[in-house]
Each structure stands twice: as C-alpha cells, then as structure tokens.
Amino acid sequence: xxxxxxxxxxxxxxxxxxxxxxxxxxxxxxxxxxxxxxxxxxxxxxxxxxxxxxxxxxxxxxxxxxxxxxxxxxxxxxxx
Amino acid sequence: xxxxxxxxxxxxxxxxxxxxxxxxxxxxxxxxxxxxxxxxxxxxxxxxxxxxxxxxxxxxxxxxxxxxxxxxxxxxxxxxxxxxxxxxxxxxxxxxxxxxxxxxxxxxxxxxxxxxxxxxxxxxxxxxxxxxxxxxxxxxxxxxxxxxxxxxxxxxxxxxxxxxxxxxxxxxxxxxxxxxxxxxxxxxxxxxxxxxxxxxxxxxxxxxxxxxxxxxxxxxxxxxxxxxxxxxxxxxxxxxxxxxxxxxxxxxxxxxxxxxxxxxxxxxxxxxxxxxxxxxxxxxxxxxxxxxxxxxxxxxxxxxxxxxxxxxxxxxxxxxxxxxxxxxxxxxxxxxxxxxxxxxxxxxxxxxxxxxxxxxxxxxxxxxxxxxxxxxxxxxxxxxxxxxxxxxxxxxxxxxxxxxxxxxxxxxxxxxxxxxxxxxxxxxxxxxxxxxxxxxxxxxxxxxxxxxxxxxxxxxxxxxxxxxxxxxxxxxxxxxxxxx
Numbered sequence: 001x002x003x004x005x006x007x008x009x010x011x012x013x014x015x016x017x018x019x020x021x022x023x024x025x026x027x028x029x030x031x032x033x034x035x036x037x038x039x040x041x042x043x044x045x046x047x048x049x050x051x052x053x054x055x056x057x058x059x060x061x062x063x064x065x066x067x068x069x070x071x072x073x074x075x076x077x078x079x080x
Numbered sequence: 081x082x083x084x085x086x087x088x089x090x091x092x093x094x095x096x097x098x099x100x101x102x103x104x105x106x107x108x109x110x111x112x113x114x115x116x117x118x119x120x121x122x123x124x125x126x127x128x129x130x131x132x133x134x135x136x137x138x139x140x141x142x143x144x145x146x147x148x149x150x151x152x153x154x155x156x157x158x159x160x161x162x163x164x165x166x167x168x169x170x171x172x173x174x175x176x177x178x179x180x181x182x183x184x185x186x187x188x189x190x191x192x193x194x195x196x197x198x199x200x201x202x203x204x205x206x207x208x209x210x211x212x213x214x215x216x217x218x219x220x221x222x223x224x225x226x227x228x229x230x231x232x233x234x235x236x237x238x239x240x241x242x243x244x245x246x247x248x249x250x251x252x253x254x255x256x257x258x259x260x261x262x263x264x265x266x267x268x269x270x271x272x273x274x275x276x277x278x279x280x281x282x283x284x285x286x287x288x289x290x291x292x293x294x295x296x297x298x299x300x301x302x303x304x305x306x307x308x309x310x311x312x313x314x315x316x317x318x319x320x321x322x323x324x325x326x327x328x329x330x331x332x333x334x335x336x337x338x339x340x341x342x343x344x345x346x347x348x349x350x351x352x353x354x355x356x357x358x359x360x361x362x363x364x365x366x367x368x369x370x371x372x373x374x375x376x377x378x379x380x381x382x383x384x385x386x387x388x389x390x391x392x393x394x395x396x397x398x399x400x401x402x403x404x405x406x407x408x409x410x411x412x413x414x415x416x417x418x419x420x421x422x423x424x425x426x427x428x429x430x431x432x433x434x435x436x437x438x439x440x441x442x443x444x445x446x447x448x449x450x451x452x453x454x455x456x457x458x459x460x461x462x463x464x465x466x467x468x469x470x471x472x473x474x475x476x477x478x479x480x481x482x483x484x485x486x487x488x489x490x491x492x493x494x495x496x497x498x499x500x501x502x503x504x505x506x507x508x509x510x511x512x513x514x515x516x517x518x519x520x521x522x523x524x525x526x527x528x529x530x531x532x533x534x535x536x537x538x539x540x541x542x543x544x545x546x547x548x549x550x551x552x553x554x555x556x557x558x559x560x561x562x563x564x
Contacts, residue, residue, distance in 0.1 A: 020163050020164075020166065020167065023159060023160075023163055024160050024163055024164075027156040027159060027160055027317060028160070028314045028317060028318060029314070031304060031310040031313045031314060032310040032311075032314070035303050035304045035309075035310050036303055037295050037299075037302040037303045038295070040288065040291060040292065042288075043286070043287045043288030043291060044287075044291065045149070045291050045295065045302035045303070046303075047149055047152060047302065047303055047304070048149070048152055048302070048358075048361075051152045051155050051156050052155065052355055052358060054156075054159060055155060055158075055159045055351045055352065055354055055355050056351070056352065056355070058159045058162070058163060058351040059348055059349070059350075059351040059352045061163075062162070062163065062166055062344075062347040062348040062351065063348045065166060065344075065347075066166075066344045066345065066347070066348060069344060071170075072341075072344075
C-alpha cells in the first residue's frame with residue numbers, strides 16, 4: 001500500500017477523504033434532523049427525497065474520487 | 081398466457097445458463113470466479129444483482145407497504161456500502177490475485193496465516209448462506225404460483241426451479257450466473273419502472289398525489305418513529321453496509337473481476353442504480369390504495385399487480401421474479417459448494433488434489449440445493465429470522481478485515497478469531513434470549529431504544545480484537561512482510 005504512485009498532496013488526500021465521508025455522514029446523521037414528511041420535493045416526502053438526493057450526490061462524489069485517484073493513469077497501462 | 085411467459089423465461093434462463101459454458105475449460109478457478117476474467121459490465125450486474133433479489137423485489141415493496149419510511153434504509157445502506165467498497169474492494173481483489181485465492185475463507189486463512197480461521201470463516205459463511213438460498217427458492221415458488229394464478233403450485237415451482245438451477249450451475253458455474261444476470265436485470269428493471277409508475281397513477285393519479293394523500297391518510301407512514309426511529313435507521317444502515325461486502329458470494333464476484341479499476345468505476349454507477357429501488361417503493365405505497373389490509377405485506381407487489389394488470393403482464397412479472405430468484409440463487413449455490421469443498425473437504429488428503437476438489441464442489445451442488453429446497457418448502461416462517469441472524473454473524477467479519485488493511489502492525493489470527501468469536505457470542509445471546517441491548521443493560525438511557533443489535537456485537541468484537549492484539553503484539557508475525 002506504500003507504493004509511490006499512491007502518494008499525493010495532503011490537500012487532495014483531504015478532499016478524497018471528504019468525498020467518501022460526507023455522503024456517508026449525510027445518510028447516517030441527516031435522518032436525526034430531517035426526519036419529516038413535509039415539504040414534499042419533486043413529489044417525494046422530505047426524508048425520501050433526502051436519501052435519494054444523496055444517492056445522486058454520492059455518485060458524483062465517487063466520480064470525483066476516481067478523477068482524483070492517482071492510480072487512474074497507472075491502471076490504464078496495466079495489461080492484467 | 082401468463083403461464084406461457086413464465087415457462088418461456090425459465091427456458092431462456094436455462095438456455096443462457098447452459099450456453100455460458102461454451103468454449104471454456106472448467107477448473108475450480110474458472111467455475112467459481114470465472115478465472116478472474118469478467119469485465120466491468122458482468123461484475124456490475126453480479127454486484128447490482130445482489131440488490132434485486134426476490135427478497136428485495138417482494139421484501140422492499142412489502143416493507144414500504146407494511147412500515148413506510150423505514151424502508152428507505154435499503155437505498156441508504158447500498159450507497160454507504162458502495163462508498164466503502166471504493167476504498168477496500170481493490171485492495172481485497174489485488175491481494176487475492178497476488179496469492180491465487182478463490183474463496184472468502186481462502187482470503188482469511190491466507191491473510192491471517194491460519195487454516196483454523198479459514199475453517200471458521202467458511203463455516204459461518206455456509207451457515208449464513210443456506211437460509212438465504214432457501215429464501216430465494218421460497219420467493220420463487222410464491223411468485224410463480226401467484227402470477228400463473230395457481231396453474232403451477234408453489235412447491236412444484238420450487239422443485240422445477242431447483243432442478244434447473246442445479247443443472248446449469250454444475251455445467252457452467254459462475255458463467256451461468258453472469259449470463260442470466262443480463263436477462264434478469266433488463267426484465268426486472270423494466271418491470272420495476274413500469275409498475276412503479278403505472279400503479280401510483282392507476283390508484284392515485286400520480287406519484288406526488290399519492291404521497292400527499294398517503295400523508296393525510298397515514299400521518300406517521302412517511303417519517304420515522306420509535307421503535308424504528310432515526311437511531312434505528314442510522315445504525316441499521318451502518319451494520320447492513322458493513323455486512324454487505326462480508327458475504328462469501330460478495331468475495332466471489334469481487335474476485336471474478338479482470339481489473340481493480342472496475343470497482344472504482346462501478347462505484348460511480350451503483351448509487352444511481354440503487355435509486356431504481358424508488359420505483360419498488362412506489363409499488364409498495366401504491367398497493368396501500370389498491371389492496372389494503374393484506375395479512376402478509378410481502379405480497380403487496382404481487383397482489384397489487386394481480387388486481388390491476390392483464391394476465392400477460394402478470395406473466396412478465398412472474399418471469400422477472402423467477403430470474404430474480406435464479407441469479408442470486410445460482411451464485412449462492414456455487415459459493416456454498418466451493419467453500420465446503422475447498423475449505424472443508426480439501427483439507428483431507430483424499431481431496432487435496434485440485435481436480436478432486438473441483439469435482440467434489442460440483443457434486444456438492446446437488447445435496448446443498450436439495451437441502452435448501454426442502455427448507456423452502458417445509459421451513460415456513462423461520463427462514464427470514466435465520467437470514468437476519470446470518471447477516472449479524474457475517475458482519476462480524478468486518479473488524480478483522482478492516483484492521484488487517486488499516487493497521488501497520490498486522491493483526492494476529494488470535495486477535496481476529498477472538499473478536500469474531502466475541503461478536504458471534506453477543507449476536508447468539510441476543511438472539512437466543514430474544515432481548516435487545518437496551519433491555520439487557522437497563523442502565524443505558526431509554527433514548528437508545530432502536531439501536532441495532534449488530535452494533536453492540538461489533539463494538540464488543542472490536543474491543544476484544546484490540547485487547548488480544550495489544551496482548552499478543554510482542555511476538556513478531558510472519559505476515560508483516562507481505563504487504564499488498
């Protein structure tokens with residue numbers, strides 16, 4: 001796990017950690033504060049909307065994580 | 081008409097399952113994990129296929145119908161699981177490839193340099209997977225019986241489905257799961273979206289209208305309330321997400337990937353795919369307006385469909401349900417047989433040879449399938465309880481695995497085993513006494529009602545693991561050099 005291609009600047013590391021943590025926390029902690037039916041958004045009850053919205057945001061966050069992943073280039077050359 | 085479509089779907093699954101074998105030399109690695117040759121699409125379908133089993137198809141709509149908002153946890157835990165998977169699946173995959181590992185028990189045995197731990201993990205896996213397999217077959221029987229309006233009885237359907245499953249699993253192994261998964265996802269998703277839109281419009285005139293009316297009619301339905309309040313939601317999401325990757329078959333489809341890249345790319349799409357469960361929930365909520373007062377909420381989807389749709393659409397629902405049982409069922413069958421053969425029988429000198437292990441695995445498919453079918457026909461209500469228990473046991477594997485990747489000083493097999501055993505004991509105690517953590521420990525505040533019991537077991541697991549780790553850390557471990 002300590003191969004040099006996986007090291008990168010602390011800022012990028014912090015961003016990548018946040019990209020994983022924020023969606024997880026939004027889903028684990030959010031319901032304590034947003035456990036409500038109204039307002040309806042896009043026709044959905046609020047809590048249902050919250051969970052669904054974070055599924056979409058998580059997809060974007062995973063995309064960002066991949067984009068910032070230093071292994072992205074090295075992997076492409078790996079013939080395996 | 082419905083019967084013809086169900087039979088046609090079954091024939092299609094058989095055809096795909098058998099054809100999947102073509103042009104392949106079968107050995108243990110090929111049969112169990114496709115010789116690590118699957119591309120992004122097949123891995124995606126096997127992974128996502130885990131979400132759309134009969135248990136979710138019937139169970140998720142039934143949960144929305146019977147309980148309402150607590151059902152949303154199913155979307156949430158998938159998203160959390162995929163975010164965790166981005167981080168650790170590539171590491172698991174790389175380690176398995178570098179050391180030629182095929183099963184989950186192989187992984188633990190090698191990682192902790194302990195054959196005994198491998199046997200324990202294999203045993204837990206088999207015990208947890210059997211009720212899961214039985215539940216798929218039970219769902220299959222139910223779906224076929226209702227959608228063919230009784231033309232094929234549940235028990236007949238279970239027997240025929242099991243025979244088909246055994247035949248193509250023995251012939252094609254995981255290739256059969258992968259090929260049938262393509263047909264399954266097209267049909268299941270198409271129908272989920274159709275039903276999820278059609279039923280709310282049919283019953284309430286639209287999705288927004290449905291929720292506005294439901295919120296008036298059932299004021300507590302669409303938010304969380306004790307005992308399934310926010311604490312229940314949050315801890316259940318966490319335990320389920322940790323358990324998600326600990327299933328033995330999750331390791332099988334992880335190992336089947338051609339490249340570690342696949343997991344990172346799939347992690348982007350999987351949360352969006354998870355959103356399709358919204359349509360399954362719409363079905364469950366709409367069923368409240370179409371067939372209220374069902375005694376078994378798990379019948380919500382089938383009963384609402386039977387009440388509103390023509391026979392041929394019902395046949396498609398039956399076909400989709402059939403595939404939703406066969407695909408995960410085949411994977412469970414393969415992985416159970418592989419664990420028993422490779423991490424059990426292969427330890428005996430008579431089966432140590434790779435060819436014999438493989439033969440034994442394929443022969444074992446039959447008794448395992450018969451056992452599960454028997455269980456599905458005669459087990460009745462006990463199966464769901466056993467599955468949930470299996471889930472609690474399986475998630476106890478997470479701390480050992482996580483620490484083995486996080487810690488600079490490799491966790492010893494003694495520490496891993498102690499943590500696992502302690503967690504399993506807590507799970508067993510809670511289950512045998514039918515108690516919850518909060519009632520057993522009266523000094524805990526009442527606000528903790530709803531805390532998932534798996535969390536308590538995981539905390540005990542981690543404390544014991546760390547204690548034994550610190551205690552045994554002085555002796556150098558031979559594993560410290562083999563960093564992946």
